[in-house]
Amino acid sequence: MSNEFNVEELFGENVFSLRTMRNYLSKDAYESLAGTIRDGSQLNPLIADEVADAMKTWALQKGATHFTHWFQPLTGATAEKHDSFLVPDGDGGVIMQFSGKELIKGEPDASSFPSGGIRATFEARGYTGWDPTSPAFIKAGETGSTLCIPSVFCGYHGEALDKKTPILRSMDILSKQVCRLGELFGIEANGKRAYATLGAEQEYFLIDLDLYAARLDLLQTGRTLFGRTPAKHQQMDDHYFGAIKPRVMEFMYELDAELWKMGVPAKTRHNEVCPAQFEIAPVFEELNLSIDHNMITMDVLERVAENHGFACLMHEKPFAGVNGSGKHNNWAVCGPDGKNWLTPGDDPHEDAKFLTMICALMQAVDTHADLLRASVATAGNDHRLGANEAPPAIISIFLGDQLTDVIDQIEKGGAESSSDGGTIEIGLSSLPSLPRDATDRNRTSPFAFTGNKFEFRALGSSQNCAGANVVINTIVSEALDEICTKLEADVEAGKDFNEALQVVLKDIVVGHKKILFNGDNYTEEWVEEAERRGLPNMKKTPEALKAIVTEKAIDLFGKYNVLSKTELESRYEVYLEAYEKTVEIEANCAVTMARTMIVPVAIEYQDQLATTIQKVEAVGAGDVSSMRELLGEISAATDTLLRTTGKLEKTLESGFSTDFLELMGAMKDAADTLEGLLPNELWPLPSYAEMMFII
Numbered sequence: 001m002s003n004e005f006n007v008e009e010l011f012g013e014n015v016f017s018l019r020t021m022r023n024y025l026s027k028d029a030y031e032s033l034a035g036t037i038r039d040g041s042q043l044n045p046l047i048a049d050e051v052a053d054a055m056k057t058w059a060l061q062k063g064a065t066h067f068t069h070w071f072q073p074l075t076g077a078t079a080e081k082h083d084s085f086l087v088p089d090g091d092g093g094v095i096m097q098f099s100g101k102e103l104i105k106g107e108p109d110a111s112s113f114p115s116g117g118i119r120a121t122f123e124a125r126g127y128t129g130w131d132p133t134s135p136a137f138i139k140a141g142e143t144g145s146t147l148c149i150p151s152v153f154c155g156y157h158g159e160a161l162d163k164k165t166p167i168l169r170s171m172d173i174l175s176k177q178v179c180r181l182g183e184l185f186g187i188e189a190n191g192k193r194a195y196a197t198l199g200a201e202q203e204y205f206l207i208d209l210d211l212y213a214a215r216l217d218l219l220q221t222g223r224t225l226f227g228r229t230p231a232k233h234q235q236m237d238d239h240y241f242g243a244i245k246p247r248v249m250e251f252m253y254e255l256d257a258e259l260w261k262m263g264v265p266a267k268t269r270h271n272e273v274c275p276a277q278f279e280i281a282p283v284f285e286e287l288n289l290s291i292d293h294n295m296i297t298m299d300v301l302e303r304v305a306e307n308h309g310f311a312c313l314m315h316e317k318p319f320a321g322v323n324g325s326g327k328h329n330n331w332a333v334c335g336p337d338g339k340n341w342l343t344p345g346d347d348p349h350e351d352a353k354f355l356t357m358i359c360a361l362m363q364a365v366d367t368h369a370d371l372l373r374a375s376v377a378t379a380g381n382d383h384r385l386g387a388n389e390a391p392p393a394i395i396s397i398f399l400g401d402q403l404t405d406v407i408d409q410i411e412k413g414g415a416e417s418s419s420d421g422g423t424i425e426i427g428l429s430s431l432p433s434l435p436r437d438a439t440d441r442n443r444t445s446p447f448a449f450t451g452n453k454f455e456f457r458a459l460g461s462s463q464n465c466a467g468a469n470v471v472i473n474t475i476v477s478e479a480l481d482e483i484c485t486k487l488e489a490d491v492e493a494g495k496d497f498n499e500a501l502q503v504v505l506k507d508i509v510v511g512h513k514k515i516l517f518n519g520d521n522y523t524e525e526w527v528e529e530a531e532r533r534g535l536p537n538m539k540k541t542p543e544a545l546k547a548i549v550t551e552k553a554i555d556l557f558g559k560y561n562v563l564s565k566t567e568l569e570s571r572y573e574v575y576l577e578a579y580e581k582t583v584e585i586e587a588n589c590a591v592t593m594a595r596t597m598i599v600p601v602a603i604e605y606q607d608q609l610a611t612t613i614q615k616v617e618a619v620g621a622g623d624v625s626s627m628r629e630l631l632g633e634i635s636a637a638t639d640t641l642l643r644t645t646g647k648l649e650k651t652l653e654s655g656f657s658t659d660f661l662e663l664m665g666a667m668k669d670a671a672d673t674l675e676g677l678l679p680n681e682l683w684p685l686p687s688y689a690e691m692m693f694i695i
Contacts, residue, residue, distance in 0.1 A: 005257060007260060010257060010260050010261055011260045011261075011263065011265075012260075012261070012262075012263045013260075013261045014062060014137055014138035014139075014140060014261045014262050014263075015135050015136070015137045015138075015261075015262060015263035016055055016058055016059075016135050016136040016137065017135050017263060018034055018037065018038075018135075020058065021033065021034075021054070024054035024055075024057060024058055025047075025050060025051065025054050026050065028047075029047040029050045029051060029054075032044045032047050033047060033051060033132060036132050036133070037132060037133055037135075039191065039192065039193060040133070040172075040175070040193045043132055045100070045104070047100075048100025048101070048103055048104055049099060049100035050100075051100065051103060052098045052099055052100045052102065052103035053098065055098065055103065055136055055147065055149075056085055056096065056097070056098035056147075059085075059136075059138060059145075059147040060085070060096060062138045062140070062145055062147075063138075063140070063144065063145045064085075064138055064144070064145040064146055064147045065084055065085065065086075065144050065145070065146075066082040066083060066084045066085070066144075066146045066147070067082070067083055067085065067098060067102070067146065067147040067148075067149060068080040068081055068082045068083070068146055068147070068148055068149065069081070069106040069108070069128035069129075069130070069149050069151040070148040070149060070150055070151060071108075071128050071150075071151045071152065071153040071162055071164065072153070072162050072163040072164050072295065072464060072466065073113040073114065073153055073161060073162050073163075074113065074114045074115070074116075074161065074162065074163070074570075074571065074574045074575075075113065075114060075578075076163075076462070076463060076464050076578075077295075077464075078295050078299065079108070079113070079153075080146075080148070081106065081108045082146055083102070083106075085097060085098050103130055103149065104129065104130050105127055105128065105129055105130070106127065106128040106129075106151065107125065107126065107127055107128070108126055108128060108153070109126065110125060110126020110127075110153075110155055110156070110161060111126075113126070113153075113161060114574040114577070114578070115155070115159075115161055115570055115574070116569065116570025116571060116572065116573035116574040116577075117569075117570060117573060118155050118159050118161065118566065118567075118570045119155050119156075119161070125155075125156045126153060126154065126155050126156065126161060127153070127154055127155075127156075128151040128152065128153050129151055129152045129153075129154070130149055130150075130151055131150045131151055131152055131164060131168070131288070133168075133286075133288055133289070134150035134288055134289050134292045135150075135263065135289075136148060136149045136150065137262050137263065137296070138262075140261075150164075150292050151164070152164050152165045152168065153165070159564070159566060159567055159570070160563065160567050163291075163464050163466035163467065164288070164291075164292075164466065166466070166470045166562055166563050166567075167287065167288055167291060167466045167469060167470055167473075168288060169560075169561060169562045169563075170469070170470045170473035170474050170477070170560075170562045171195060171196060171287060171288060171473060173473070173474065173477045173560045173561070173562065174194065174195070174196060174333070174473045174474075174476060174477045174480075175193040175194045175195060176477075177476075177477045177480035177481050177484065178194035178333055178335055178336070178341070178480065179192075179193065179194050179335075179336050180480070180481075180484045181353075181356065181480055181483065181484055182194070182335050182336050182337065184484060184487050184488070184491070184497065185349070185352070185353050187335065187336060187337050188336075189336040190336070192336040192338075193336060194333060194334060194335045194336050195286050195287065195333075195334055196286075196287040196331060196332065196333055196334075196469065196472075196473055197284045197285065197286060197287060197290070197331070197332045197333070197334055197340070197453075198284065198285065198286075198287045198290035198291065198329065198330065198331055198465065198469065199281065199282060199283070199284040199285075199290065199330040199453070200281075200282065200290060200291070200293075200294040200327055200328070200329060200330070200465050201268075201279055201280075201281040201326075201327065201328040201330070202279065202280050202281070202294065202297055202298070202301070202314075202327055202461065203272055203277065203278070203279045203325035203326055203327065203461050204277070204278055204279075204280075204301055204312050204313060204314050204325055204461060205274075205276050205277050205278070205312070205313040205314075205318050205319075205325065206248060206251070206276055206278060206305060206310040206311070206312055206313075206695055207276055207310065207311050207313065207691045207692075207694075207695065208309060208310065208311075208691070208694050208695060209305075209306065209309045209310055209311050210309075211686040211690055211691050211694065212311035212313075212691075213311075214685065214686050215685060215686060215691075216589060216592065216593055216597070217586075217589055217590070217593060218311070218313070218318070220585060220589045221315075221582075221585060221586045221589055222313065222314075222315035222318065222380070222462070223313075223315045223317055223318045223319075223380065223383070223586075224318060224319055224320065224688070224691075225586060225589060225590045225593065225664065225667075225668060226590075226593065226598070226667075226668050226671040226672065226675070226685065227319060227320060227668075227672065227675075227685075227687070227688045228672040228675040228676050228687065228688065229320070229321040229322070229672075229688060230687065230688045230689035230692065231689075232689075233274065233275060233321070233322050233688070233692060234273050234274045234275060234322050234323060237273070239271050239272070239273060239274065239275045239277070240271060240272060240273045241270050241271060242271045244269075244270075244271060245695060247308065247309075247695060248278070248695060250308060251304060251305060251307075251308040251310060252269050252278075254304050254307065254308070255269075255280070255300065255301065255304045256269070258300050258303075258304055259296070259297060259300055262293075262296055262300070263293070264282060264293040264296055264297055264300075265282050265283035265285065265293075266280055266281075266282055266297070267281055267282055267283045268280065268281040269281075272323065272325075273323045274319070274322045274323040274692070275692040275693055276691065276692045276693070276695055277323060277325065280297065280301075282294075282297070284330065284332070284453075287331075287469055287473075290465070291464070291465045291466050291469065294327070294464075294465055295464065298314060298462075301314070302314075310695070313325075314461045314462045315380050315461070315462055316378070316380035316381045316383060316384040316460040316461055316462060317380060317383035317384045319688055319691075319692070320383075320668070322692075324383065324384035324390055324461075325384075325460075325461035326384065326390055326457060326458070326459055326460060326461055327459040327460060327461050327463060327465065328455055328456070328457050328459070329455065329456040329457075329459050329465055329468055329469065330450070330453045330454070330455050330456075331453060331454050331455075331456060331469065331472055332452060332453040332454070333357065333476075335353075340452055340453075341353055341354060341357045342354065342357055342358075342449075342452050342453055342454065343451075343452040344452075352498075352501065355406065355410070355505065356483065356501065356505065358399070358403070358407070358449070359407075359410075359483075359504075359505045359508040359509060359512075360476055360479040360480050360483055360508075361397070361454065361476060361479070362397060362407075362508060362509070362512045362513070362515055362516070363479040363482075363508050363511070363512045364472075364475035364476045364478065364479040365395060365397055365447055365475070365515050366511075366512040366514065366515035367475065367478075367479070367512070368471070368475040368552075368553075368556070369395035369396075369515065369535060369536055370395075370536050370538070370544070370547035370550075371471045371475065371547050371548070371553055371556075372395050372446075372447070372456070372458070372468070372471055372472070372475075373393060373395055373458075373536065373538050373544045373547065374471075374538075374544045374545050374546075374547040374548050375467045375468040375470075375471045376458040376459050376460060376463065376467075376468060377538075377541040377544035377545050377575070377579075378460055378462070378463060378541060378575075378578070378579065378582075379541060379578075379579045379582040379583055379586075380460055380462055380582070381458075381459075381460035381463070381541075382539070382540055382541050384460060385458060385539075386522070386539075390457070390458070391444055391445060391446035391457050391458050391521055392444075392446070392521050392522065392526075392527075392537075393537055393538055393539045393544070394446070394521065394526070394527065394530045394535055394536070394537045395446050395447060395458075395515075395535070395536070396445060396446060396447065396515055396516065396517040396521065396530070396535065397445070397447045397448070397449070397454075397515050397516050397517070398442040398445035398447070398448040398449060398516075398517065398518055399449050399516055399518065400442075400449060400518065401518065403449065404516060404518060407509055407513065407516070410502075410505050410506055410509045411506060411509045411510055411513065413502065413506050442518065442521075443457070444520055444521035444522050445457065445517070445518075445521055446458045446521070456468060456472065470562065470563075473562075474556060474557060474560055474562050475556070477560060478556060478559075478560070483504055483508075486500075486504050487500055487501060487504060490503075490504075514533040514534070514535065515535070517529075517530075541575075541576075541579045542576060542579065542658075545572055545575050545576055545579075546572075548568055548571060548572045548575075549568055549569055549572045553568060554568055580656040583656065583660050583661060584652070584656055584660065586660070586664065587648055587651075587652055587660040587663070587664060588652065590645075590648065590664050590667055590668075591645055591648055591649055591652070593685075594641055594642075594645045594667055594671065595645060597684040597685065598641065598671050598674065598684065598685075599638060599641060599642060599645075601678060601682045601683065601684055602634060602637070602638040602641070602674050602678065603638065604682065605634065605678050605679065605682055606631060606634055606635060606638065609627065609630065609631045609634070610631060612627065613627050613628060613631065630677065633673075633677055634674065634677050634678070637670045637671075637673040637674045637677065638670075638674065640666070640669075640670040641667060641670035641671055641674065644663055644666040644667045644670065645667060647663055648660065648663040648664065648667065651663065675687070
């Protein structure tokens with residue numbers, strides 16, 4: 001595709017944005033809907049029909065024939081049920097119609113989506129509801145287009161069956177608590193709200209589509225179950241930020257153009273560490289919209305990749321032994337004053353507000369580290385965490401040396417020399433400005449402060465960002481709630497606000513400083529130190545998911561009406577079942593590949609080699625001991641593969657088992673040994689070297 005286009009004209013071309021709405025809505029309807037989108041005010045149902053008709057008119061002009069409520073069920077993907085605008089006119093013709101009722105509510109079959117028991121097969125009713133804070137968009141195809149309306153998805157009794165509903169709930173409670181803190185600092189909300197922002201960096205692999213089609217494991221599981229590490233992969237660090245190959249560059253041109261059309265502010269593109277690995281990052285946006293845009297990005301990545309003969313892999317660990325892919329979740333808070341409250345300020349007042357937020361995050365993450373770990377717990381991410389640039393399963397916070405020095409002084413409760421030689425006292429009257437880049441970056445930390453945001457690096461590349469951000473929003477809201485409650489009581493009792501704030505922050509630091517760690521999170525020394533500090537280290541998903549249904553979690557989410565006990569229990573069941581099914585599918589796929597693809601060629605080559613040995617011996621052509629040794633190695637590896645395959649088959653008969661992964665690992669070791677011994681032309685699978693370098 002040509003890269004000659006006007007970005008300003010292209011951007012948002014397929015989005016029913018505020019800019020577009022002006023041309024299709026009356027002034028009153030526009031101002032009403034704009035207020036809902038910008039300020040979170042309640043939607044006026046009286047304008048629904050006008051908005052629906054305007055949306056339909058615009059969509060028809062874009063070539064759309066159908067509309068769909070686009071929602072995010074607990075599968076982690078997105079879902080659509082398409083309805084046409086077509087309505088018979090009674091005279092043998094049709095009219096194109098779209099009502100406010102159809103815009104506001106849809107009814108997909110709720111029993112066919114994972115619900116953890118909330119909806120049974122005979123309880124099919126579920127509802128999708130328009131989310132006006134995220135604009136409708138056109139999903140364009142070659143022969144037709146569809147109007148997509150971002151929506152929530154709930155059960156008959158209002159239970160959240162999706163990822164979006166809890167996000168919206170958590171954003172409301174976060175806004176309330178941030179505005180409450182703002183009032184203590186003399187910042188009046190005046191009808192404005194606070195909100196979280198997000199920048200979701202998306203890592204992915206591209207491999208040739210023909211090679212992808214030849215790998216049953218990639219087709220069925222998204223990752224390679226077998227594969228020998230090639231001689232050269234990422235050791236030379238020559239792929240990271242390297243020159244982008246022309247074929248990939250053409251893909252990226254089209255990718256950016258398609259995303260810009262859909263209003264996704266794609267900003268950064270580059271080669272990642274591993275060959276065939278890449279990253280795309282957007283401009284920061286309000287949290288709910290950013291999550292929707294990331295889900296759109298994942299869809300567009302796969303679709304555009306096919307246009308260029310690629311398969312886009314977003315599994316967390318598609319190749320063993322090299323970098324996996326994450327989704328770096330850059331989270332910050334914008335207060336009712338319109339400022340980022342995680343940016344060090346230009347005066348003592350701003351810095352005190354900033355440090356209050358830092359301490360709130362320390363308390364939140366330390367208190368609920370188990371929930372943060374649970375929010376990134378998937379079968380795919382278990383292969384990635386703690387290996388090759390992914391943070392470990394131990395949740396900790398990186399603040400950097402200078403900010404940690406400030407935290408140390410808060411703990412001491414008095415004026416000390418700061419790390420840059422200045423004088424510092426924690427309070428509104430004399431706290432000096434902190435530098436904008438007060439930290440280095442720690443790529444091994446799961447929750448790192450990076451100057452004006454926190455980067456939660458533990459998310460897996462295939463995950464929906466919603467789950468982790470529901471947790472972050474809610475635990476920070478709880479911490480701010482407790483801080484505000486204490487400060488309000490102190491001020492009411494006549495205490496000086498600055499002095500009261502210093503006491504509150506000191507208490508938080510003393511109680512939660514153990515969550516801070518600025519060093520290398522990959523070392524065994526940190527694992528031992530974390531254990532001494534009492535930090536949880538839940539390496540596997542089944543163990544990590546238990547945090548969702550603890551009394552602590554149920555009390556937390558219930559208190560703020562983000563998720564009820566029933567909703568939490570349903571999610572636990574859904575996520576645990578997804579983990580078990582994923583591993584079971586992988587196990588069955590491994591058995592199939594071993595039995596029907598790898599073992600047959602190993603036996604074939606053994607036969608060829610044995611025949612050759614016999615012929616050489618028969619004519620006395622020379623020593624065949626090395627060939628016999630090779631035959632023995634192949635026979636031993638084949639036997640090991642067959643025996644472990646048989647064990648896995650037998651284990652599969654009894655249903656899910658934690659032994660699946662260990663047995664698959666043994667099968668992979670044997671198969672990889674065979675890959676290194678058999679002729680390349682006989683090996684039935686594209687190799688790691690081919691998949692990583694033929695792009």
